[in-house]
Amino acid sequence: MAYHNVLYHARKRSYPFSTMATREELKVLIDQLPEPRLEAVRKMLEHHVHPPPSRPEIKQMQLAVSGVQRAGGATLPRDP
Secondary structure (H helix, E strand, C coil), rough: CCCCCCCCCCCCCCCCCCCCCCHHHHHHHHHHCCHHHHHHHHHHHHHHHHHHHEECCHHHHHHHHHHHCCCCCCEEEEEE
16 A cells, blocks of 8 residues: 555554653553552553463463474364
8 A cells, every 4th residue: 555645544653662661650650540440450460470370281282283283284174
């Protein structure tokens, strides 16, 4: 699509060029949160700081799928 086309609008960035937030920026954002949202943010941060242990059955499935893909094997059927 041509960039000078009237119908084309480049996506505006909703964030500054640096996407890495500092601790101070995060603290300021958290301080601005309404009280009911704090628990959801706490859970999200907790998940990133202390991720749940990986489940062996998930790892086995991932290995099986990657083996089939490398062998050029069958693909999963798709719903119509």
